[in-house]
Amino acid sequence: MTAINAIQAALGRFQPFLLDGVTGSGKTEVYIQLIAQVIASGQQALVIVPEIGLTPQLQTRFTSRLPGVTVVLHSALKASDRARNWEQAALGTATLVLGTRSAIFVPLPRLALIVVDEEHDMSLKQQDGFRYSARDVAVRRAQLVGCPIILGSATPALETLHNAQRQRYDWLQLPRRAGVAQPPKISLLDIRQQPLRAGLSMVLRERMQTELAAGNQILLFLNRRGYAPVLICHACGWIGNCPQCDVRLTLHLSPRKFWCHHCGRVQPVPQHCPSCKSADLRMIGRGTERLEEELQPLFPDATIARIDSDSTQRRGELKRLLSAVARGEVQIVLGTQMLAKGHDFPRVTLVGILDLDGVLYASDFRAPERAAQLIMQVAGRAGRAERPGRVILQTRHPEHALLQSLLRSGYRGFVAEALREREDTELPPFTHLALLRADATDALIPMEFLSEAKRLALALPETEHIFILGPAPSPLVRRVGRYHAQLLVQCADRMRLQRFLNQWGGVLQKLKRGKDLHWSMDVDPILFS
Template sequence: MTILRLAIPSPLRRLFDYLPPAATELTTVELGVRVLVPFGNRDLIGILVEITDETQFERSKLKRAKKILDQQPPLPAHLFKLARWAASYYQHPEGDALQQALPVLLRKGHACEYQHEILWRAVADADPNTLKSNATRQIELLALVNEHPSGISLDAIKAEGGNTTTLRALEEKQLVESFQRTHPSHHEQVLHEAPLTLNAEQQSALDQINKLPGFTANLIEGITGSGKTEVYLQAIEKKLNEGKQALILVPEIGLTPQTVTRFRQRFNTPIVVLHSNLTDRQRLDAWLQAREGIAKIVIGTRSAIFTPLKHPGIIIIDEEHDPSFKQQDGFRYSARDLAVMRARAEETPIILGSATPSLETLHNAKEGRYQWLKITQRAGTSLAPTFKLLDIRQEKLSEGLSTQLITAMRQHLANGTQVLVFLNRRGYSPTLSCNDCGWIADCDRCDAHMTLHREPPHLHCHHCDKQHGIPRHCPECNSDQLQPVGVGTERSEQALQQLFPDTPVIRVDRDSTQRKNAMHDIMDRVNSGEPCILVGTQMLAKGHHFPKVTLVAIINADSGLFSADFRGMERTAQLILQVAGRAGRAEDPGTVLMQTYHADHPILQTLVEHGYSAFAQEELHNRKVAQLPPYTHYALLRAETTTKYRAESFLGALRQQLEDDLLLPEHVHWIGPFPSPMEKRAGMHRAQLMIYAENRKALHQLLANLCWYLEQNKESRKVRWSIDVDPADTF
């Protein structure tokens, strides 16, 4: 009797045996298909992993599967294998990992096909000026349809705020039309516009990428403004001419619109975008276009790594150093590392690009695992910015701004250019305090202060999302002397508006860009070239092109220099240089002014005088001496409970028990347990145990045994535990 062995989305790290559905012919069933099965008192979607005739259970007790949902597996064999390998490597339940590799609608059992065969598009040569200026809904809907020249479904229109009545009104005016979905054929000419002329370093990097067929891993370390994107575009062009597809991963949704715009300007070929702001149906349709080879270019964030391509040609990871590529909860995979594994399986080249590569990637390049391609000159005539440290130890600051900095800003604005002010703190002020008794507005669910916001007025914990109104009196002493402490982006915006009343001040942070198309509108204002002041958080640091910004002011260059995380120095250096890279991107020379209380700090001195490469060399040496990644491999066993100290005592007892019961593999070590750097978060008390080893295989052998032990241990059911392999941070 045949047995179906399935991966079920559950917390259990095991497979489940089922009898096949009644009257099902299994000779044509392939591994990887979805199967509807009863699980407890509900139905779930499982993934077929194995067909066998053996089971450790009594056959009479096995449940029968209800239905096999697919004739063909949704994922190609190599991605199915990659998802299973990732589940094993990151110590995550296989059923959940396989589900994460599929679009949401497929996880829910929907058919693996397009829902909409009828689409809408703008009528060719239609004159939008026929619309009255007050017909705002029709104007907005026509603009939306124009953004989708290949067609947009009615459901997608409704998801974007449109409606049938407005659509029919546009149809009556012969501005839009419906049509039957067709699968576009390959364009003879893949380019809309000619590529730019590469300089010698760019051309050398492109030649090295194209030199060898099959899999090659390439690190492009190019300073900001060096034209890395142009190298990507020309590498993709070669693959498109060969009839192949390209997958491009970017770290943030905010970067996606400008990336898509640039790619659509260059290429005359179908492009799809995959990110979390899409509806489930939009995402599945885009996923299907990629799988069927219709979409030649796929641009997405972290989860797009599992998107199948019919003709894979090249994978590009832009800003590869960004921690956003590492999932921080649930299935804690690294999209960057899986991309290298995928490129190897598909025998395609992969490009990892950054001005400030991660130390792990640099180590791989130094060891010869990656081809190391350096671009040290800016593209065109622009020059690298000049750095200057502003020592503010004896300065009297005005809302966080020194006199020297304000003077420099006036000079650049008077010259008709733009200024970028970087402050990595959202809100009006980091917290609220009482001048009389010293009370501070702390979150009662986290070990953190609540951030004061003025738009709208409220206190907000950015760790657990708790919010409440601003008190009029101190809850401790009833004083009305409550004052904001420190400066956030809202307060800086207010101060800059008062200092520069005739200059627009544009704030860019998570709060100001929540509205749909907000980031796009901001970019349009900045790219108009009019003098303005941009003030914002690290959102400004990630890949944006501001041609008229000539001065970058870093308000608090010291944040991160004394972090408890061993990656704190690396992240600080990357952030400083990424922000600094926004200055002087065109003909106008750029300047970077960094306010600091530690002007003599060796890290800042190295960055200013010698650049990122010198810093990375020193930091790698320090990591080697301290036996930290990338010279060792480690994982964090995290535990959290609602009761104080229970998580730490659980991990302590677990460590003692394991040392008594299990033989530790050679050269595998424990550190801890100890409280997490933020011990209390969202009402949970957290602790962690670090496990590290020089040998990756030995580490994973222990982790596999540890997961098995924890699943059998009754005490582990009283806490919430998880394992994070190759963690991006220790928080």
């Protein structure tokens, strides 16, 4: 009630709130009670979520509890449905709008409350074309309208927590789960030199049998779509790579295709090695499609549901699968990060995290933060009702500092260490970044453009305390047949950086360049690939 009362007192004026609540602590209930008051006063509310997959469950909860008209806005809707819902919002007929990031721009004549759920999620940032952060735009819109905004998360972004620590945001904490639910017990399982079946250790398989026998549900998390991430020739070592990108093609068997998850290229699966003509082609690694197939003989009496972006492509399929899980018709749920946040599965008592070691050693400075958030969010699906929950994280690196920090001190302990590290290394939120990207079909052209852009930048009067790093090829150099490079700009003073970017942007617009070159400026980048 403390959180509700604090936000209730701010209705009618701008005030940003960080609602920092552990998974299952009742953040959605806080939203519902506040939205109910807004609707009762004849006004409108806007709720932004990072992914389409979060809308069915929230829509069901909102419509069952709230009066008025609730409309949904996201890209999976038919164009006619989107237009009708947009019009209802603009005319004021809709009292609640629930949508993904682009819904932040919907006109609402009586807007009185904005909620950004899972505010830490990087899906809230539009990464190409018209780049924007729906979270940051939401804060600015609330300021312009003069209404409170709630940024909700169990694992807030370091930037958001820094703003709360500096008292720019009111920091409301929900440290305990609602009702009788208790936090799940998290344990690391060292799988080095352990025999695995379907990627599962014996310990995890036995625990799954115990939970199934007790009538409980299990969630298995594997953040890799498809059947196998690598197809290799055992005779000559040929590997199936995308001809347009510097990545390997992923093998899918339902339907059967060789698919690049970066450019979308699809080609037939070869029957023989294109290099040596051998028929000995082997699948390396495991995706959710293969895991689903391998689980069937291990647990023949269990109903298994796979939830990822491939299995939910048909309209209404995601809602159907989530409803089946909620009714208890599914015993084992497996999927990717689509399952990691926001979903409430009260019958799930065991979560198995199968292969997350790759993210522990990513080169991006934000990778540890994203890994910590993903682990805690996935773990939060277990034990959300009266049944106790357990999380088993399989790893070959149990001594890793991030995993030990999460076990020892939870997400709060990780945050304290990560913020100290960011401050020492002068990284966000203690400094501000902009990334100038360039790409062309010739690898030299982006580098030449960025070198000239850097020379022009250093000649500007606003370059004091501005640090320019690069140019350098992007971590993933070739994508969709184009070569990518980037130039990083760093400044501790945001206003100084903005003045510099305004000047530099004008100069870059006048810079002569060939038609083949594309360039863009990304302020506050969250991906560096």
